[in-house]
Structures are given as structure tokens and as C-alpha cells.
Amino acid sequence: MNEFKNPFRPGAGHQPPYLAGREDEKLRFEKLLDQNPILDNLILTGRRGVGKTVLLDTFKPLAIRMGWLWVGTDLSEAASLTDTNIALRLLADLSVVTSSVVWRVQEIQEYGFTSKTKTISETLTFEMLLELYNQTPGLVADKLKTVLEFVWQCLLPQNKRGIIFAYDEAQNLSDHADKDQFPLSLLLDVFQSIQKKGIPFMLALTGLPNLFPKLVDARTFAERMFQIVQIDRLDEAASKDAILKPIEDANCPVKLTDSLTLIIVQKSGGYPYFIQFICREVYDVGLQRLQIGEKPIIPLDEIIRKLDTDFFAGRWAKATDRQRDLLVVIAGLDNCDQEFTVQEVVEASKRTGESKQFSASHVNQLLSSLCDVGLVFKTRHGKYSLGVPLLAQFIQRWHLQK
Numbered sequence: 001m002n003e004f005k006n007p008f009r010p011g012a013g014h015q016p017p018y019l020a021g022r023e024d025e026k027l028r029f030e031k032l033l034d035q036n037p038i039l040d041n042l043i044l045t046g047r048r049g050v051g052k053t054v055l056l057d058t059f060k061p062l063a064i065r066m067g068w069l070w071v072g073t074d075l076s077e078a079a080s081l082t083d084t085n086i087a088l089r090l091l092a093d094l095s096v097v098t099s100s101v102v103w104r105v106q107e108i109q110e111y112g113f114t115s116k117t118k119t120i121s122e123t124l125t126f127e128m129l130l131e132l133y134n135q136t137p138g139l140v141a142d143k144l145k146t147v148l149e150f151v152w153q154c155l156l157p158q159n160k161r162g163i164i165f166a167y168d169e170a171q172n173l174s175d176h177a178d179k180d181q182f183p184l185s186l187l188l189d190v191f192q193s194i195q196k197k198g199i200p201f202m203l204a205l206t207g208l209p210n211l212f213p214k215l216v217d218a219r220t221f222a223e224r225m226f227q228i229v230q231i232d233r234l235d236e237a238a239s240k241d242a243i244l245k246p247i248e249d250a251n252c253p254v255k256l257t258d259s260l261t262l263i264i265v266q267k268s269g270g271y272p273y274f275i276q277f278i279c280r281e282v283y284d285v286g287l288q289r290l291q292i293g294e295k296p297i298i299p300l301d302e303i304i305r306k307l308d309t310d311f312f313a314g315r316w317a318k319a320t321d322r323q324r325d326l327l328v329v330i331a332g333l334d335n336c337d338q339e340f341t342v343q344e345v346v347e348a349s350k351r352t353g354e355s356k357q358f359s360a361s362h363v364n365q366l367l368s369s370l371c372d373v374g375l376v377f378k379t380r381h382g383k384y385s386l387g388v389p390l391l392a393q394f395i396q397r398w399h400l401q402k
């Protein structure tokens with residue numbers, strides 16, 4: 001009888017039923033689309049689950065509407081790319097939008113009793129791009145630049161504004177000096193060089209908070225090459241929209257009271273993934289109870305416990321005992337949800353009693369090992385932040401004796 005389907009979608013890269021907030025971010029992206037020549041590229045950065053992937057997805061139709069072409073992919077598997085791999089990756093992505101673009105029309109004489117001419121149009125397929133790439137002498141970067149320039153020449157008659165190269169999870173790109181492979185530097189070098197020549201190919205990279213420092217480590221000029229759009233929790237109004245809009249016009253049998261809505265805002269901290277997660281559970285439980293003819297009640301404690309086992313426990317399990325001791329100290333900081341310094345952690349550890357005291361060098365060392373597993377990020381100016389939103393609250397729930 002009940003036709004209403006739960007609209008909420010907790011899951012990496014799943015478009016939410018309503019994408020709340022992010023208006024400023026869209027405006028900033030639109031400004032970048034207005035550039036000619038291209039001086040700034042986009043970095044969309046933030047912690048896991050804040051909505052980078054789905055926001056990048058919504059930028060795509062926006063860019064296309066403004067006359068841009070859009071290519072790109074997810075770089076989750078990019079950790080071991082070589083120079084040649086990244087070049088071929090770019091060509092493969094590019095060929096998706098160029099494969100119907102004609103670059104040469106040939107008239108071929110057919111000989112017989114009467115001579116006929118036949119016209120053949122050749123297009124920018126992947127094979128053609130690859131052939132040009134292989135024929136070009138020089139280093140990988142030279143070959144790639146030649147192909148990109150050629151493609152832009154062929155595109156000129158189409159009056160496009162340019163091409164966006166959108167790469168998600170770009171923090172996975174790395175140089176490997178030990179293997180003499182520098183795919184990350186190559187990408188930056190090539191785009192800087194073609195942009196200097198006035199070719200409107202723009203990078204739109206999304207990634208975790210270590211992305212930008214990583215790019216600057218590879219090439220210092222990256223600092224001037226990107227505009228950084230940082231996203232985090234939604235504010236209260238946007239959080240409410242994310243909770244209420246999906247159910248407002250649908251024929252939804254379970255309604256949320258104002259106070260329950262507020263509780264969801266608080267428990268989720270305004271973080272998009274947690275909003276989707278909690279709302280999904282709230283509606284599953286609510287709808288089930290309605291089906292058996294009972295009044296919906298919302299077991300929030302159970303939902304939070306489910307979140308703890310489904311989301312946090314696995315991440316917590318990655319930490320060693322000593323790392324956990326440190327995380328517990330961090331979760332006790334007043335500013336544990338923002339950036340904190342090594343010194344603040346050292347001071348706080350002094351207040352926790354003998355067994356949990358840490359020296360500055362020990363804190364440094366543990367934080368850097370926590371960065372390796374993604375539980376902590378190093379932010380600019382030598383500060384740190386917890387790598388997963390609401391991790392501090394999880395620790396407070398389970399591991400902090402107050």
C-alpha cells in the first residue's frame with residue numbers, strides 16, 4: 001500500500017535527493033568558467049563525506065551549459081600511475097568528447113571507367129590521438145602538449161569555451177622519484193604550459209585536505225595555479241533543507257517535527273554523509289512502523305550506535321593502541337573539531353595523568369603516522385585536523401571518561 005520510497009542516499013558519490021547549500025561554491029565555479037585566458041584552476045577539497053564528488057557532478061551540467069566540454073574520471077586507482085599512464089589516461093578521457101570531431105577531410109579519386117571522388121572524414125578518435133602522440137618526438141610532456149594543442153586547433157570551429165578536465169580523488173596522484181616517474185608533476189607542467197599559450201583547458205581536481213599541499217610539494221607554482229574551494233559541514237539552514245526538502249513534496253507518510261529535525265541537525269553535525277545516514281534510518285524505521293500500524297518513533301540512540309559500527313568502528317580499528325591514546329587526548333580538546341597544534345595536544349596530555357603523557361616529538365611522530373592512514377590531516381601552517389568528521393564525538397561516546 002505504501003508507495004513512498006526512502007529517498008535518502010548515504011553512500012560515496014550518490015547524488016542526494018536534494019543537494020543543499022553550496023551556493024557560494026557554485027558561484028565561485030561559475031566565475032572560473034568566465035576566465036579567458038585561464039589563470040586559475042579549481043581544487044575542491046574537504047574531508048570524506050562532505051560532498052565533493054556530488055558537487056563536482058553538479059558542476060558538469062553547469063559548465064556544459066556555459067559552452068564548455070567536460071572530460072575526466074575518478075583517480076582512486078591512480079597511486080601507481082607512470083608518466084605514460086597519465087598521458088594515455090588524459091588522451092582516453094579526451095577522446096570521449098573528440099571522437100566525432102573531424103580533423104581532416106580527404107578526397108580520394110576512385111579509378112574506373114568514370115573517375116569518381118569519394119570524401120572521407122577523419123575524426124579525433126583515441127587511435128588517432130595515440131598515433132599523433134607516438135609520432136611526436138621528445139619527452140612524454142612534449143608529446144602530450146602537442147596532442148592537446150592539436151585537439152584545440154581542431155575544436156576551434158565549434159566555438160567551445162574550452163575543456164574542463166575533472167579528476168575526482170586526485171590526492172591519489174603521486175610522483176615516484178625512486179622509480180623515476182613523475183605523473184603528478186607532469187600533469188601540472190603540461191597544464192601550466194598549455195594555459196600559458198592561451199589554450200582554455202582547465203583542471204578541476206577534487207580531493208582530501210592533503211591534495212593541495214601535495215600539489216605544492218610537487219611543483220611550487222601550483223600555489224598560484226589553483227583556486228581552492230574548501231567544503232565542510234552545511235550550516236543549519238542548509239542542513240534543514242537537506243533533511244526536509246526530499247520529503248516535502250513527495251507523498252511521504254512520515255513527517256518530522258521541528259524538534260526532531262533539529263536533533264538530526266545536531267547529531268549529524270551538518271555533515272552531508274551523516275545527514276543522509278541518519279535520515280535514511282529514521283525513514284526506514286518510521287515507514288516500517290507505519291506498515292505494521294504503529295505510530296512512528298525514532299530510536300535515535302540506536303541509529304547513532306549503528307553509525308558507530310558501520311562508519312567509525314572500522315576506521316578506529318586501523319589505529320594502534322598508542323595512536324588511539326593520542327586520539328583520545330585530541331578528542332578532549334575544545335577545538336578538536338577544528339585545527340589543533342602539536343603544542344595543544346602536548347599540553348592536554350599533561351592534564352590526563354601519567355600513562356597518557358606525550359612529548360612533542362612523540363606527538364609529531366604519531367600524528368604523521370595517523371596521517372598515513374587518513375585519520376588525521378596536516379593542514380596549512382603546520383596544524384592538524386581529524387581526518388573524519390565527527391570522529392571526536394565518536395571517541396567521546398566510547399572512549400572518553402569524563
Ligand SMILES: Nc1ncnc2c1ncn2[C@@H]1O[C@H](COP(=O)(O)OP(=O)(O)O)[C@@H](O)[C@H]1O
Pocket residue numbers: 009010011012013014015016017018019020021022046047048049050051052053054055242272273274275276
Ligand atoms: N549538499 C548536500 N546536501 C545533501 N546531501 C549531500 C550533499 N552533499 C553530499 N551529500 C550526501 O553526502 C554523501 C557523501 O557525498 P560525497 O560526494 O560522496 O562526499 P565526498 O566525495 O566528499 O566524500 C552522499 O550520500 C551524498 O548524497
Ligand SMILES: [Mg+2]
Pocket residue numbers: 012013052053054168169
Ligand atoms: Mg568523493
